[in-house]
Amino acid sequence: MRVTGANMNYRINTPACSSETGALGREWLITNGLGGYAFGTVGGQRTRRYHGLLIAALEPPVGRFMLCPAVEERFRQYGREWRLGTFHWEDGTYDPSGFVHLEQFELCDGTPTWFYTIGELTLMKRVEMAHGRNGFP
Numbered sequence: 001m002r003v004t005g006a007n008m009n010y011r012i013n014t015p016a017c018s019s020e021t022g023a024l025g026r027e028w029l030i031t032n033g034l035g036g037y038a039f040g041t042v043g044g045q046r047t048r049r050y051h052g053l054l055i056a057a058l059e060p061p062v063g064r065f066m067l068c069p070a071v072e073e074r075f076r077q078y079g080r081e082w083r084l085g086t087f088h089w090e091d092g093t094y095d096p097s098g099f100v101h102l103e104q105f106e107l108c109d110g111t112p113t114w115f116y117t118i119g120e121l122t123l124m125k126r127v128e129m130a131h132g133r134n135g136f137p
Contacts, residue, residue: 010107017042023099024086028112030129035060038129042114043099045086046070053127056134073098075116075123082118084125 016022023043031037035057041047046069054068073084083096103122104115114125 009109011104012042013104014102017105018100018102020094020099023102023105024088026105028105028107030110030112030127032129032133033131034134035064036129036134038127041086042105043086043102044084044114045088045099047088054129054134058134073125075118077118077121084116084123 012022012026017026020043024041024045024047026042027040028042029037029039037055038053039048039055040051040053046052050066052066052069053071055064055066057064070085075082075084082098082101084098084101085096086094086099087096088094098116101116101118102114103117106113106115112127116123116125
């Protein structure tokens with residue numbers, strides 16, 4: 001997937017985004033204008049060494065530091081828990097396999113947004129990066 005331009009929009013829906021190849025074979029990227037970025041797969045698995053939620057360019061142009069590699073999201077309701085992250089283990093299993101709950105992924109005006117469906121609920125997750133800052137908005 002390649003999306004360029006500030007006003008470009010991209011959307012994938014079920015079943016593409018909740019399948020192994022669809023969710024883990026597509027990537028998103030946002031930048032802060034200083035050389036820092038957030039980058040990952042649609043399904044949440046870190047498949048590359050440089051995937052993370054906050055990679056800051058503290059010593060530009062090459063001094064990048066991974067300040068936040070990941071956050072493991074969990075949803076709890078009425079004593080049940082759903083893990084929304086995804087890890088692929090050496091034996092080929094996925095645990096957790098949160099991408100199976102992924103209903104839709106959007107990249108809208110540079111902001112990646114995930115919509116997870118659990119029962120009758122829809123949960124939204126969004127990753128934003130402040131332009132011109134090495135930190136969260």
